[in-house]
Structures are given as C-alpha cells and as structure tokens.
Amino acid sequence: MRAVLVGAGAVGLRAARQLLSLTTVEELGVVDIDDVARDAGVASLGGPARAQIGEILELGDGDVLLLAAPCAQRQLAEQALDDGAHVVSTSDATDDVKALLDHDAEARERRRHVVVAAAFSPGFACVLAAHAVTRFDHVDEIHVAKVGTGGPACAHQRHRALGDAGADWYDGAWLRRRGSSGRALCWFPDPVRGVDCYRGSLPEPLLLEAAFPGVRRVTARVGANRRDRLTARLPMLRRPHPEGGLGALRVEVRGRRGSAHDEYVLGAVDRPAVAAGTVAALAAAWIGDGRLARHGAGGLAELVEPTPFLAALAERGVKAAVFEGSSREAPGGRLVEVPTGR
Amino acid sequence: MKIVRRAALALGVAAFIAGVLRLRGSGGVPPQGGGWRELSGPDLR
Numbered sequence: 001m002r003a004v005l006v007g008a009g010a011v012g013l014r015a016a017r018q019l020l021s022l023t024t025v026e027e028l029g030v031v032d033i034d035d036v037a038r039d040a041g042v043a044s045l046g047g048p049a050r051a052q053i054g055e056i057l058e059l060g061d062g063d064v065l066l067l068a069a070p071c072a073q074r075q076l077a078e079q080a081l082d083d084g085a086h087v088v089s090t091s092d093a094t095d096d097v098k099a100l101l102d103h104d105a106e107a108r109e110r111r112r113h114v115v116v117a118a119a120f121s122p123g124f125a126c127v128l129a130a131h132a133v134t135r136f137d138h139v140d141e142i143h144v145a146k147v148g149t150g151g152p153a154c155a156h157q158r159h160r161a162l163g164d165a166g167a168d169w170y171d172g173a174w175l176r177r178r179g180s181s182g183r184a185l186c187w188f189p190d191p192v193r194g195v196d197c198y199r200g201s202l203p204e205p206l207l208l209e210a211a212f213p214g215v216r217r218v219t220a221r222v223g224a225n226r227r228d229r230l231t232a233r234l235p236m237l238r239r240p241h242p243e244g245g246l247g248a249l250r251v252e253v254r255g256r257r258g259s260a261h262d263e264y265v266l267g268a269v270d271r272p273a274v275a276a277g278t279v280a281a282l283a284a285a286w287i288g289d290g291r292l293a294r295h296g297a298g299g300l301a302e303l304v305e306p307t308p309f310l311a312a313l314a315e316r317g318v319k320a321a322v323f324e325g326s327s328r329e330a331p332g333g334r335l336v337e338v339p340t341g342r
Numbered sequence: 343m344k345i346v347r348r349a350a351l352a353l354g355v356a357a358f359i360a361g362v363l364r365l366r367g368s369g370g371v372p373p374q375g376g377g378w379r380e381l382s383g384p385d386l387r
Contacts, residue, residue, distance in 0.1 A: 184370055185370035185371065185372065187372055187373055189378040190378065193372075194372050266381070267378060307386055307387070308386075310381065310386055311386040311387075314381070314382070314386060319380055319381065320380075320381040321378040321379060321380050321381060322378070322379055322381055322385065323373075323376060323377070323378055323379075324376050324377065324378075324379055325373060325375045325376005325377055
C-alpha cells in the first residue's frame with residue numbers, strides 16, 4: 001500500500017504509526033503546513049515515511065489519502081478521487097462530514113472508498129452503534145455522548161461545535177438544536193463516570209441516520225463544563241493541551257427484540273487521539289485488504305462489519321465496554337434512566 | 343425615567359436568575375446499580 005498523510009499532529013502521527021504496524025506500506029508521504037512538525041513526524045516514523053513538499057499531493061491509483069488535519073477536505077478528497085485514490089478522513093466537523101458524504105455517488109462510480117469521520121466519535125462510536133444494532137430486530141433510537149478531545153485541532157473543533165446549532169434526527173425529521181443546550185448527565189466507563197453533556201454541531205446523527213434508515217431518533221451530545229458553555233461563542237480562552245486528555249464515549253441503542261423493548265449501552269475510555277489514530281489506520285488497512293462493505297462515501301457504521309472491527313481494535317488496545325445493571329428509577333428493565341425527549 | 347430604571351433592574355434580575363438556573367444543577371440521575379464490563383471474547387465473535 002502507498003499512503004499520504006495530511007496532518008502530522010496528535011491523531012495523524014498515531015494513525016501513521018498504527019498503519020505501518022498493521023500492513024505493509026511501501027511509501028508514506030507526510031504533508032503538513034508546519035514544516036517543523038512534518039519533518040519531526042517523518043523522522044519519528046522512519047522507514048517508508050518521507051516529507052511531501054508542494055501544493056499538489058502525489059497520489060496514485062489505489063493509494064490511500066489519510067486526512068488528519070483541519071484543511072480543505074472537499075478539495076483534497078476531489079483530488080484524491082481524480083487520481084484514483086481512496087480517502088480516510090478523521091474530521092468530526094459537521095461541514096467536512098457533509099462535504100465528504102456529497103462525494104458518495106462519484107466514489108461509487110469510480111469504485112473508490114471515502115471513509116468519513118474515522119475517529120473516536122464519530123468513528124469508534126459508529127462501530128459501537130452498529131455492533132449494538134445487531135442485537136435488535138428493530139432499532140428505534142441511538143444516542144451518542146462523548147467527552148474529551150485529541151490534539152489542539154480537535155479541541156478547537158469541539159469548542160466551535162458547542163457554540164453552533166446542530167441537528168437531531170427526531171421522528172423522521174431533522175430538528176435544529178441550539179448549541180450548549182439540552183443538558184443530560186451521561187454515565188461513562190470508569191474513571192470518567194458522570195459528565196453533563198450538551199447538544200452542539202455534531203455529525204453523529206448524520207452518519208447514523210444514513211446507516212440505519214428506519215431509526216426514529218438519533219442524538220449526539222458532548223461533555224462540557226460551565227466555562228465551556230459560557231465561552232462557547234467566544235474565542236478559546238485557554239490554549240488546548242497538545243495531546244488532549246482522557247476521553248470517553250457512550251452509545252445507547254434502544255429497540256425491539258421480539259415483542260420486548262430493550263436498551264443496550266456500550267462505552268469506551270481512551271485517549272481520543274490514540275483511539276482515533278487506531279480507528280483511522282484500521283479503516284485504511286481494511287481498504288487495502290478489500291474488507292469494506294461497499295464503495296462510496298460513508299461512515300464506519302455503514303462500511304465495516306462491526307464485530308470483527310471491534311475485535312481488531314481490541315487487539316490493538318482500543319477496547320469497548322458494555323453497561324450491565326439497572327437504575328433505581330427503572331428497576332425492571334432499562335439499563336439507564338434517560339430524560340424524556342432525547 | 344423611573345420606569346426605565348425599574349424595567350432595567352427587572353431585566354437584570356431576570357437575566358441573573360436565568361444565568362444561575364442555566365449554570366447550576368445537574369442533567370439527571372446517575373445509575374443506581376450495575377456497572378461497566380469490558381467487551382471480550384464471546385461478545386466479539
């Protein structure tokens with residue numbers, strides 16, 4: 001496989017390292033607007049990595065373009081498809097996700113893959129949702145919540161998402177939701193535990209509604225504190241941590257099994273940059289192995305078989321968990337009490 | 343002038359109370375039982 005990495009940051013370099021260990025990479029081009037970061041990344045990756053300099057990406061037929069930077073994703077994806085390359089993007093910006101999904105028809109026609117939002121959430125969260133869905137005869141609701149960020153670009157994106165309006169899929173229609181609204185206490189695996197989470201401009205509903213067309217409700221929330229909410233519409237007041245901290249995600253799926261209504265809750269705790277890099281690298285490796293479900297643009301919930309993908313992630317240390325138990329409010333059945341209207 | 347001052351005061355008090363209500367409190371109740379178990383072997387086959 002030949003690959004080009006755009007973005008030598010916290011997620012990009014981890015994805016590159018994982019890719020080098022997952023499959024045979026003959027050549028890995030590294031592109032970054034920061035020459036120092038790019039050269040340091042190339043030096044740390046060693047082997048087949050080399051710096052790509054210039055405005056035009058050097059892509060060939062069947063190569064994989066790994067987009068791990070806040071850049072012009074639409075234009076780069078278009079160039080990759082023109083060159084006959086596949087695309088894996090880690091961006092969780094709603095505009096990027098929409099722009100990449102718009103390439104579905106073109107990618108199908110060219111028989112190329114555009115894997116959209118192959119990161120922690122969306123990405124890992126989408127695979128967890130797809131895995132949970134296999135336990136139901138019919139799925140009614142999917143609710144995703146996440147905490148934490150990868151590198152600084154991811155932290156800036158989370159800040160913007162909290163300040164912008166998003167959309168939930170609600171009874172067959174998109175419902176506009178104000179950023180930083182809809183507080184809900186979401187319970188994540190230890191040691192993160194309970195975190196108040198809010199709506200924002202989050203792309204998970206877009207990807208999951210497309211993957212599971214019959215679903216009635218899909219929502220997404222992101223963990224935030226009071227300072228985050230107060231300053232969501234202002235520039236970031238603090239410089240984000242270069243590597244991010246510990247993050248977590250939680251995916252609740254509700255539906256019918258036979259005649260009974262049930263709920264299945266999956267979660268994970270990891271450093272988002274580490275998990276996102278592993279997910280992106282595995283998606284790229286599966287492209288090389290021809291293991292994706294179809295050509296075209298889509299999220300991982302549509303493109304991978306979830307259980308083997310989760311097993312492969314677990315082998316590389318990115319592990320998921322399931323919530324087992326019941327709340328005091330609903331001792332008879334549901335695992336977790338959830339406020340009305342989610 | 344007096345009515346304007348009173349209106350401004352009322353608006354200020356309302357904004358303060360709204361801010362307190364928005365920022366304080368919690369969004370729900372934690373689960374009272376159960377816990378997380380790592381997905382492993384049989385779950386991933």
